[in-house]
Amino acid sequence: MARTIIYFGAILALAAAAAVGRASLRPIAESADGADGANGALRHPPRRIASLSPSTTELCAALGLTDRLVARSRYCDWPPTILEVPPVGGLLDLDVERLVAARPDLVLLPGRSQAQRDALSRTGLRFVSLPDSALEDVFVSLEQLGRLAGVDAEAAAVIARIRHELDGLTRSSRPARPLGVLLVVERLQLPPTRVYVAGPGSYLDRLLRLAGHENAMASLGRVWGEVGLEEVLLADPDAIIEFPSDARVDDLQAVRDGWAKVGAMNAVRSNRVFVLAGQQHTVPGPRVADTLRAIVELLRR
Structure with a gap:
């Protein structure tokens, strides 16, 4: 379906979310900067990241964070080496037990889906939703992830490179x-x-x-x-x-x-x-x- 094409993280399994409720983990609280998170901001850059969409996984790859990935969605296939990271399901069949067992200290979600946040709020895992609707969201998400992961300089360099490429293509197309x-x-x-x-x-x-x-x-x-x-x-x-x-x-x-x-x-x-x-x-x-x-x-x- 076309809506599946637009982005792959629109809905998580409600049944799986219900199963998570049995886990004795910390509750979620909204962080001060408006992003999602558990008990406020991270004290240290995350070392174990779960990425639940192709867009967030590609952001990790662009910032050199693939070695921190401990879980991915089954739809994540770029870069090819990401296939070595264990999958934890997909749209409507998120394997919550496997996700929790991966012990991520940060879970990355695409967009601002309330259904996704509601589902993960029952796990106690820290998570953040990275916007993925508009062109400018590419830069917003890179900056936000760079700040969270402690790679601000790398994020700034990637953003500058992408903007330079876009500017060059725009000037040369005409x-x-x-x-x-x-x-x-x-x-x-x-x-x-x-x-x-x-x-x-x-x-x-x-x-x-x-x-x-x-x-x-x-x-x-x-x-x-x-x-x-x-x-x-x-x-x-x-x-x-x-x-x-x-x-x-x-x-x-x-x-x-x-x-x-x-x-x-x-x-x-x-x-x-x-x-x-x-x-x-x-x-x-x-x-x-x-x-x-x-x-x-x-x-x-």
């Missing part, structure tokens, strides 16, 4: 004519019915504008949403980019043939139907410059 681009956050289902798209103000919309192009669904009125095929045809996009979570696309022509069934559009006539596969492209993270670079290169064709 297309002769901005294209109206439909950003589809899922595979087109056949037979075509409705599509889930990135609207104005979304993370992908921001990257598209940095690339010098326009969102074909700028009038959507919300950040993400489902639209009917009639709306797509009315928008008549110049280009279409699908962002499936799959790591690869076997048959691009089949994707283009599927969109041809939707109807006559500029994107279909000009053969500007593309696929940018991989979960790293739909959730803000330290590889954001790679996503912007890929968008720029696709739309230059």
Whole structure:
């Protein structure tokens, strides 16, 4: 589902959370700076970190913290060496006993999901939610994690590098004519019915504008949403980019043939139907410059 693509930590297992209640661990309290935590701020940088989403795991990798990871979600697969870290389940099947047994002194959550915080509040484990909705959240999360982990200087250097890469790509892209681009956050289902798209103000919309192009669904009125095929045809996009979570696309022509069934559009006539596969492209993270670079290169064709 598209909502699963946007980020993987939307809901934790309520049944698993109930099982945690039997553990005799410390209660959670809200820390003074507004982030989540147990009994206030950490006295020392965490040495044992559990990361429950691909976005938070990639943040750890960017800051050189993978050697501190003692648990991850099953969806975490970057960098490849992270697969050596024991998984503790996923969306609706978090293995709470295994998480607690890993003895993390800090658990990283994506976004600000109340369901996730409620579930972990029953464990007594310290946790923090790192924002992952907008481009600026990449820098906010890196700074916050760097401060918590005691690697402030490393975080500042990574932030500076990413900003420099984004600035360079923005300056060099400058297309002769901005294209109206439909950003589809899922595979087109056949037979075509409705599509889930990135609207104005979304993370992908921001990257598209940095690339010098326009969102074909700028009038959507919300950040993400489902639209009917009639709306797509009315928008008549110049280009279409699908962002499936799959790591690869076997048959691009089949994707283009599927969109041809939707109807006559500029994107279909000009053969500007593309696929940018991989979960790293739909959730803000330290590889954001790679996503912007890929968008720029696709739309230059």
